[in-house]
Amino acid sequence: MATIELLRHGREMGARLAADLGEATRVCIAVSRAEASALAVVDLVGFVERGGELLLLAGLGGYGTETAMLRRFERMPGARCRLYHAWGGTAFLPRLYVLDSGARRVVYVGSSDLAASGLARDLAVNVRIEGSASEPELERPMRLFEELFWSELSWPLSEAFEAEYEALRVVRRAAMERAPDPSAEARLDFSVAQKLGEQRAKAAARRHLLVVTAKNYTLCMQTKSFGRRRQAELERYAKGDPFFFHVTGRGRGLRAMGMFVGETYRDDAATFRGMDGGAQPFRKKFVVLGELGKEIRTRPILESLRPGAPKHWFNGFVQDSHTLSVEDFEALRGAFVTALSAEQAKAKG
Template identity: 90%
Template sequence: MPTIELLRHGREMGARLAADLGEATRACIAVSRAEASALGVIALVGFVERGGELMLLAGLDGYGTETAMLRRFERMPGARCRIYHAWSGTAFLPRLYVLDIGPRRVVYVGSSDLAASGLSRDLAVNVRIEGSASEPELERPMRLFEELFWSELSWPLSYVFEAEYEALRAARRAAIERAPDPSAEARLGFAVAEKLGEQRGKASARRHLLVVTAKSYALCMQTKSFGRRRQAELDRYGKGDPFFFHVTGRGRGLRAMGMFTGETYRDEAPSIRGMDGGAPPFRKKFVVLGELGKEIRTRPILESLRPGAPKHWFNGFVQDSHTLSIEDFEALRGAFVSALAAEQGTSKANAG
């Protein structure tokens, strides 16, 4: 009886696919987009180098596929690559992965393309099916892959077509960079983030000030996750809770506003384990609602709310991460939004 699992995020897909690939002898992949960025998430090159058989079929919709990646595998024994030419206004969107592991077979069907975004960052939903390769539920995906791979619309990559495709791909990239107006998109994003921060500040049970060093802040923003040494320490941060990052150090202060979005997980990535002293392994994902180019001082924003407070009250306030009252959060949010709007106005004036 096959086992079926629902994978709720791209990083789950990437982690499970990487583990399965380590045991597989054959991988058949049909995706709408194939990018070299995927090779940083799954060891597909190593899989072929150790004798694994790879059959890779990629679409051309949106000019997302990188032909250089296909060429790289074509030069390797054991790998075959083809491109699928969708026709008559249709799109090629299979996102199908079939891996053979001895008598077993693992199939992934879903929304993750062969790219780092779909295998690590995106909110991509996928279904994983595992069982005997002879079971109907696992035979049919392989038959479908073979139909697509050997279809009359599936061709090997020719050098003439590749040159024309890459020229159009470069032209499309240039057009996207010109329009729509990036500043208009930034203003829309700013308006959405401002409204979301305001709404979550009122609706959430808790609001937080995350006190971090500059080094920890950089890692948090790189991974879009906040970490602690023990899993229980992250239980105070609920999904949908808004927060501010306060960066410690002379001249530092409030730097970014965000919102927690995920459940606690353990991250064993080299970027986490390889940090000096090791970064906290238990982490929780967040989205960034806004980031300042330069910190603003936190103390003056809150001082007016504390008449008669002891002289050194702020030292204790930023000793460690903690929850914020609605009043403190709103004061920080108002100052943060004003500072961010001023930065964006300055950037627009300089660009003009």
């Protein structure tokens, strides 16, 4: 009997697909967009070099497919690539993966294209089906793939078409860089982030100050994740909880505002073992709601809320990460938004 799983993120899809690829002998893929960036997530080149059979069908809508990658596979024995020419105002959006290993078959269908974005970064939802290739749930996807791959609208690559298509990709890319106005998009993003931060500050059960070194801050922002040595330590941070990064050190302070998303996961990458404080394999993803080019001092923002506080109260306040009161968070958020607005105005002027 076929087993069916719901995969809730692109990185989950990418990890499962990469694992299944190691056991497969034939892979059939039909996607709206195929990019070379996907090869960093799923090693299709290595799969074909080991003797695997690859059939790849990619769409052309939005000029997202990189024909150079398809051309690379076309030069390899065991791989065959075609392009689907959607017609009559329709779009080609199948996102179907079929992997065979003897009598066993795995099918993925959902919203992940063959690109690093859909297989690692995006909030993409996919369904994974596994079982015997003769079961209806696994036989029908293969029939559908064959219909698409051998359709009258599916053509092999040709040098003449490829040259014209790639020329139009360059024109489209240049047009996208000009319009819409990047500064207008930045203003919209800032407005959305400001509203989201304001809303979560009121609605979330908890708000946090994450106290980090400059080195750890850089790594957190690169990976968009915050880590702890033990999984239980991350359970205090719930999905939707807003936070501020306070960077320690002389002249440092408040640097970025974010919001936690997703569940705790384990990542044993060597990168995290080099962080200050040792290995922090348990991590939680976040989105950035704003980042300052230069820190603003945290202490002056909060001092007015603490008349009569002990002289060295701030040393204890930033000794470690902790939850914030609504009043403290709102004071920090107000100062942060003001500083971020000033930086943006200066950059425009």
